[in-house]
Amino acid sequence: MTQGAAPTALVAGFLAHIEGGRRYSAHTVKAYERDLGQWLAFLTAHKGRAVTSKDLSELSGTDWRAWLADRRREGAGPRTLQRALSAVRSFYAFVRARHGIDNAALALVEAPRAPRRLPRPVSEAAAKAMLDDAGTAHSEAWHGARDTAVLALLYGAGLRVSEALSLTGRDYPLADALRITGKGGRTRLVPVLQPVREAVDAYVTVCPFPLAADQPLFKGARGGALNARAVQRCVERMRGALGLPSTATPHALRHAFATHLLAGGGDLRAIQELLGHASLSTTQIYAEVDTARLLSVHAATHPRARRAAGG
Numbered sequence: 209m210t211q212g213a214a215p216t217a218l219v220a221g222f223l224a225h226i227e228g229g230r231r232y233s234a235h236t237v238k239a240y241e242r243d244l245g246q247w248l249a250f251l252t253a254h255k256g257r258a259v260t261s262k263d264l265s266e267l268s269g270t271d272w273r274a275w276l277a278d279r280r281r282e283g284a285g286p287r288t289l290q291r292a293l294s295a296v297r298s299f300y301a302f303v304r305a306r307h308g309i310d311n312a313a314l315a316l317v318e319a320p321r322a323p324r325r326l327p328r329p330v331s332e333a334a335a336k337a338m339l340d341d342a343g344t345a346h347s348e349a350w351h352g353a354r355d356t357a358v359l360a361l362l363y364g365a366g367l368r369v370s371e372a373l374s375l376t377g378r379d380y381p382l383a384d385a386l387r388i389t390g391k392g393g394r395t396r397l398v399p400v401l402q403p404v405r406e407a408v409d410a411y412v413t414v415c416p417f418p419l420a421a422d423q424p425l426f427k428g429a430r431g432g433a434l435n436a437r438a439v440q441r442c443v444e445r446m447r448g449a450l451g452l453p454s455t456a457t458p459h460a461l462r463h464a465f466a467t468h469l470l471a472g473g474g475d476l477r478a479i480q481e482l483l484g485h486a487s488l489s490t491t492q493i494y495a496e497v498d499t500a501r502l503l504s505v506h507a508a509t510h511p512r513a514r515r516a517a518g519g
Contacts, residue, residue, distance in 0.1 A: 213261050213307060215251075219244045222302045231393045233370050235436075243295040250275050264300075264309055272317045286320040293319045326496055328455040329463035335363050337450050338443070338461070339407075345445060350414040354426055354434065355442050357404075357411040362458055364404035366465035366482050369436045369458045375425040382408055390484035398482060466494045 223241055226232040232240075251259045251267075254274060279289055296314070303309040330338070342359050343352040361372040371388050379386065382405045385397045412419060417431040424433040439458050447456050466479050480491040 215248055215259055215261060215264060218261065218264075218303050218307065218309070219248065219299065221306070222299050225302060226298075231389060233391070235370065236391070239291065240295045240298070243292040244299055246279075247275065247292065247296055250278050254278075261303075261307070261309055264303070265311055267311050267313055269313045269316060272313060276317075276320075290319045293317065326493060327463040327467070328460060329467040330452065330456050330460045332464070332468060334450070334452055334456060335461060335464050335468075338446050338452075338456075339363065341446055341450060342442060345442070345449075348429075350411065350416060351429070353407075353411040353414050355439070357407040358426060358434070358439055359442075359458070359461060360404045360407040362461035363465055364401050364407075365398050366462050367398065368462060369439050373424065373426055373434055373436060373439075376421065377419040377423055377425055378421040380408070380412060380419060380425055381405070388484065392486060394484050394486065396481060396484045463494075466491070470494050 219241075222244075223237055226240065227234075227237045248259065251263065251271075254271065255263065276289060276293075279292060284292070300309070300311060300314060339356055339359055342355040345355070346352045358369075358372050361367045361375075362369065365386070367388065368390065371390055374389075375386075382400050385399050387395060388398050389395050408425075411426075415427060417427050419425070426434040428434045428438065436458075443456065443458050446452060447454065462483075466483055469479055469482075470476070476488065476491055476495065479494065480488050483491060485491045
């Protein structure tokens with residue numbers, strides 16, 4: 209075991225590792241930093257003093273249960289607790305390998321079960337309306353072309369917002385397939401449809417800033433990197449303009465990519481590869497979405513279902 213290493217320094221080393229070595233997204237690193245910071249703050253209050261690396265090895269089941277109970281009192285739900293516990297487990301895997309610090313009691317801590325929440329994709333009509341609307345919302349034509357291109361990558365290629373915004377000039381012109389590095393550093397090949405390539409071409413043609421190989425493909429108003437919040441604001445505006453529900457988000461376009469592929473006869477394993485999911489169980493949830501949609505259509509349109517509803 210590394211002697212004298214402060215837990216805060218160990219956490220800093222872990223965060224640097226997942227950001228630089230594992231190439232986790234900035235959003236994920238921030239979430240881990242927040243969860244681990246809250247955990248260390250609890251331990252300090254719980255012990256009544258600054259904790260040491262020795263304390264990390266000696267935490268008991270009672271200590272772990274007290275931490276989870278404290279988070280619940282603060283209003284943390286099952287999903288938040290699952291995420292926090294996952295962050296702590298990842299941290300221990302790091303310090304076990306690098307510093308010989310382990311905690312046997314942690315292996316016995318069970319994460320609370322969270323209700324399974326189905327993805328809420330936008331409809332095909334809504335996705336088309338969003339792509340059509342994105343190009344008309346700005347006084348600057350190139351802003352509209354840019355937003356259209358980003359949304360086309362989300363819906364037409366199933367990219368996460370962070371993945372679309374990580375593209376650089378080196379990726380242009382888009383090939384028939386993009387090599388994308390997603391969550392957990394997993395790399396996948398994503399086919400690019402001709403309409404998606406055309407949307408990106410249209411943006412590059414009117415973008416007033418030079419396209420450098422080592423610079424972001426999608427530019428903000430002043431030529432810097434376009435950020436995810438700008439894409440979110442774009443979709444928020446559309447919700448009002450097009451009468452879309454609050455569930456219509458940039459990520460809902462990725463959900464729509466998967467759901468519409470499945471509805472069209474796509475294979476779950478292939479969709480898993482296209483989305484970059486580590487586990488098939490994550491992708492299978494889209495089958496539940498499609499089943500729920502079919503049941504809803506059946507209930508709304510079948511003559512006997514309508515008759516029963518009308519008494």
